Amino acid sequence: MIRWSKEVETGVPAIDVQHKVLIRNFNSLEKHIEEGTLTYDILREELLFLLKYAEWHFGNEERCATGCYIAELNRKQHEWYVEHFTKLYEEFKAETDWTHDKLYDWARKVHREMSQWLLNHVIRTDRHIGVCLGKLKPEDVGPAPEQ
Ligand SMILES: [Fe+2]
Numbered sequence: 001m002i003r004w005s006k007e008v009e010t011g012v013p014a015i016d017v018q019h020k021v022l023i024r025n026f027n028s029l030e031k032h033i034e035e036g037t038l039t040y041d042i043l044r045e046e047l048l049f050l051l052k053y054a055e056w057h058f059g060n061e062e063r064c065a066t067g068c069y070i071a072e073l074n075r076k077q078h079e080w081y082v083e084h085f086t087k088l089y090e091e092f093k094a095e096t097d098w099t100h101d102k103l104y105d106w107a108r109k110v111h112r113e114m115s116q117w118l119l120n121h122v123i124r125t126d127r128h129i130g131v132c133l134g135k136l137k138p139e140d141v142g143p144a145p146e147q
Pocket residue numbers: 061074078121125126
């Protein structure tokens with residue numbers, strides 16, 4: 001589970017609210033996996049949401065970050081998420097022979113990889129947008145990542 005804390009806050013209300021939605025949905029997927037309530041339909045809905053909502057959110061965030069020293073890196077990282085997640089979604093749709101174990105193993109792998117990406121991205125990149133917009137102090141977020 002990803003827990004919301006000061007460490008993931010950008011200090012920009014619109015961005016933080018949207019990050020909370022993404023985190024809530026990654027956590028909900030994890031809960032379904034852990035509690036054994038995951039089905040093909042639930043997984044499909046979660047994947048679609050995590051792809052489409054993230055895409056919408058990235059556009060908003062990129063507009064907020066215009067002119068920021070992190071803007072280009074942020075955009076490239078978003079591009080990776082959308083491309084990679086689209087591939088995963090296509091892989092999911094192309095598979096027609098899902099067994100219970102295969103579905104759970106695949107969901108676990110996707111959840112682990114993509115929720116970890118989100119967490120790293122928010123902490124290492126998005127928080128610099130907070131610095132650009134005067135919401136966080138540079139010393140609170142550490143050095144800017146390599147371009
Ligand atoms: Fe971002």
